[in-house]
Amino acid sequence: MRQSLIVILLAITGIMSANKLKSETINSKHMEIKSSTLRLIYPQWQGGIVAHWMPDLPADDASRGYYLGAQLLNFLAPQSNQNTQTVPVSLDINDRETENGINSYKVILEQTKAALESDPERIVTLGGDCAVSVVPFTYLANKYPDDVAIVWIDAHPDVTLPYDDYKGYHAMALTACMGMGDQAIVDVLPGKVDASRAIIVGLRSWDEGMKERQDKLGVKGLSPSEVAGNSYAVLDWLKSTGTSKVVIHFDMDVLDPAEIIAAVGTDPNGMKIDEAMRVINDISSEYDVVGLTIAEPMPRVAIKIRNMLNQMPLLKE
Secondary structure (H helix, E strand, O other): OHHHHHHHHHHHHHHHHHHHHHHHHHHHOOOOOOOOEEEEEEOOOOOOOOHHHOOOOOHHHHHOHHHHHHHHHHHHOOOOOOEEEEOOOOOOOOOOOOEOOEOOHHHHHHHHHHOOOOOOOEEEEEEOOHHHHHHHHHHHHHHOOOOEEEEEEOOOOOOOOOOOOOOOHHHHHHHHHOOOOOHHHHHHOOOOOOHHHEEEEOOOOOOOOHHHHHHHHOOEEEOHHHHOOOOHHHHHHHHHHOOOEEEEEEEHHHEOOOOOOOOOOOOOOOEOHHHHHHHHHHHHHHOEEEEEEEEOOOOHHHHHHHHHHOOOOOOOO
16 A cells, blocks of 8 residues: 555656656747647636535535646646636635526626637637636637537537526537527627537437437537547538538546546446547647637546645644
8 A cells, every 4th residue: 555655656746747847848948939829727617516416525625626627637738838828717606696597607707708818829728617618619710700610529418508407507518609598698709600510529418308409409419439430420520511620629528437537427438538539639630620628627536635635734834
């Protein structure tokens, strides 16, 4: 047991040293030209109503888990010369009133407005719940009119609307990108993408009525098995859209829980990590990827370690 702990500590030390070395290397080059890609840290957690799915965690910690998840994604992501911005996000657990059919409505509306304060050519977003894609994707749809397709890699379709039973905004993210939903939120978004230029990859779970809505909207869906061997179905669909630019939403619940549990959702028979990475990189090899979101990381183990550390003496001095 002691040897295992030592190995873990050495691994953590190695990661931190490597990241520090990368940072020092970048700084030593005195880069004057910043990347045209914005790295947007968007730790929004209010879009999810998820605590009841994680009874092993304190409810407040589970609710705010995406906040820590976004910070960990940024820590673990490769160092770069990208301009990095963080969207200010409230941590008030009591500010979760449902209004206009959306839980934490006022907070989400304010955070949506706060995320609209830059003008990059490309955006990589580290979230946060699934709704963190809404601002970047609609901004890019407006910047490149009629030339953007959405590849939504997710176990769920995210096409709910405020009048549906579930009030979590993260499940309304794709419909919001298509200009549907609460009018006050839609009005502040810069653009929208037509449903005919959106595809859901890795789809395998629908709330009641959502499969029918997806079909009605005309949003194509591909199951994990349809992309397990190759990316042809995705690439053929992209070709049919006639677009040259792509935004990719990667919800970590698309991954097979038999390989990794990285999100709240644990629906079986998901995509393998290698399969998801191959789809994303195959798209990137043939299209101009102007937006990439990594969403819904739920760091259960990190939350438990943090809570354990908070109970120890000396650390709070």
